[in-house]
Amino acid sequence: MLFNSLEFALFFPVVCGLYFLSPASWRTPLLLLASCVFYMAFIPAYVLILAVTILIDYVAGIYIERVTGRPKRALLWVSIVATCMVLFVFKYFAFFTGMFVGFAGLLGWQLSEPALGLILPIGLSFHTFQSLSYVVEVYRGRQAAERDFITYATYVMFFPQLVAGPIERPQNLLWQFHRFHDFDYARVTSGLRRMAWGFFKKLVVADRLAIFVNDVYGSPQNHNGLQLTIATVFFAYQIYCDFSGYSDIAIGTARVLGFRLMENFDRPYHAASVSEFWRRWHISLSTWFRDYLYVPLGGSRVGPGRRWLNILVTFGISGLWHGANWTYVVWGLLNGLYLCLGWVFGPMVDRAFRVAGLSEDSAVRRGVLVTTTFVLTCLAWVLFRAESLDDAWFIYGHLATDWDMRALGTESFGTGQFVPAVGAILALELLEHANLRYRWARRVPSLPTVVRWPIYAAAIFVVVMFGVYRSSQFIYFQF
């Protein structure tokens, strides 16, 4: 079930109503049932896959807590391998067998590629990582194993963040299922406001930009350099608004029900370096890789060469997490390379700014760094969005050529559509900036009803009337 669907518009109020009317002991089972309904709206049978991973990690958690030494470590690995195996079969089997068959072909062995013909269960990478974080935290002794199966299953399947995160840690979310969440008007309306902001990002910004991006990236060879450049910048905003919009809706939905989810984005395109970008982008995944992969590999406490390797491995795997395609792997590696180069050239850049008389507080310095980071990020997004490495290579080669101002529109995106599209981006930047500076989002609730309601009504109508509802799926669902 999509957040931006009529079904969810009916589902959510019903779930909320039942939830707040239910006695405490019924609430977690109710949330589990609702999560099953939510998930089964995609492919019903796939709920069984979730059930298997939930069962494995639930049992593993309990036994990992009970035993010590090598059995404990063995149990951890059994759980990790079993959970990852599901991910491998559904997401990476075709990719790796294709690679193997290709490699065998180079050696002169003609093998045929086995085809499982499986559809990737929606959000599999997200709940797999959430399950993994649970068993690792139990292993590390930082989280008590959950004894109540319903509660653990609800932790993994909690519908607001089930299919696209934020990827929660058990320390942040699991205990909340044991608390009674009363109906709190201020919290409920705060959650609804957050959802509305998410819908604005998704429907008004991301989905309108997507029309242009899909046309251009669908056949880059048929578009000129200006269109390719605009599509790349549009994609940067599309993916930000699509994914952070999803996170906002997830956080808002959970908040209405009384749960607090972690923040996943912090205005990433205002980062002044690529490393800062990754502290602001998909925070729940970045910190997951930091805590469960980069640090165990040695992190930054090793020599420069090993540190480079750790970064490249972490980002390479992060790329692969996003999709079983070389475009994602190269995208991840390119971001890792950015970070490594940042360590090398960072001090030189700092010295150059000092020589130019631009201190660290200087707005010009920050402007230059933010713009440079944005451009580097956009160049990396080309790999993420392109349908193949060949397409990405073509786009890189043609971004700066053949700029034809008279041929801006595409088949589905007329020139007139640029007004609402660019207007939506400007509105987004303006509102985010104004909120940072004036905290308007916190002030609105304290306004009198006669002022507040028209503001809410206007906001809702902007989303309803300027939203695009046809390209409905969230980009990150596929991961």
Add this chain to the structure above:
Amino acid sequence: MAVRPQPRAAVTRLAAFAGLMFALALGLDALADAGLRRITTSKFGSLNRVMSGAVNAAVVVNGSSRALVHYDPRVITRATGLSAYNLGMNGVLTDVQLPMLQAYLRHNTGTKLVIQNLDAFSLKATKPGEIYDPPLYMPYLDDPDLYHGLSAIDPAVWKWRHIPLYGYTVEDTRFTWARGLLAFAGVQPPEDYVDGFNPRRLSWTGDFEAFRASLSTGLSYPTDAKAMAALEQIVDVSQAAGAKVVLVYSPEYAEAQSLVVNRREIFAAFEALARRRGVELWDYSDSPLGMQRNLFYNSQHLNADGAALFSEQLAQRLALPGITR
């Protein structure tokens, strides 16, 4: 510090706000509908004349965008002395052309001849969710022919009619609602239609070359039973209204014809239909016009110059004894 309302009061407040939003949505929806109905120009104005019963033409041209840009009613009127109107619409397949014609015949009188334009894709049915340009129909969903016709194609059409703003938001990305509101304030879109005809002053776009290059094994158009039944019904409802019917396959760029691998099968179906219903089938696909690239802007559509020449040829034939006289 603000006083927090008790749960019951809070729920009442939320319900009141939701109710207010619903009422506003209803109002805005009605305003957009009313505004679109006030438009006197462009495709909206053309449709408004049809649905308000202001056309009452003797000769009616029905069909897709090829009908829309190929048949000049003024030329037909000049040659035959009969009033004429073009009902062609962009992006409509035969199953949508049927309810449009039914709605026309319900609201207008005096039809003597229906010219049904045929295309290579005339036997293709519209899939649910693929009705083109839904907001165009929004103000007229109370019309039973149109509503039932569209609902038969896409069962979700009830949402367009019964969920306020659904049709203008979910089904549209081009802010048609804003056009309605502007019309309500007296702002009309520019006029580009003449008696329902929309001549296109365009030159050859080059899309055809890219299209042809993308085809490795030619192009096969579907031949759906539903579309065939719709075409039969178009003949039936026209004859039931006392009108003669002529099936016309208007000119098509010659090089494009060889790309359609099941062209013979499609034409055989047209011929069989004409025989069954006792109507004439005029095939202009082998007209010399189809050889002249400068008369087309793409493989399927004549430009204004081509349309003028074709309309003249057609009108002369219509003026011969036995058809309109």
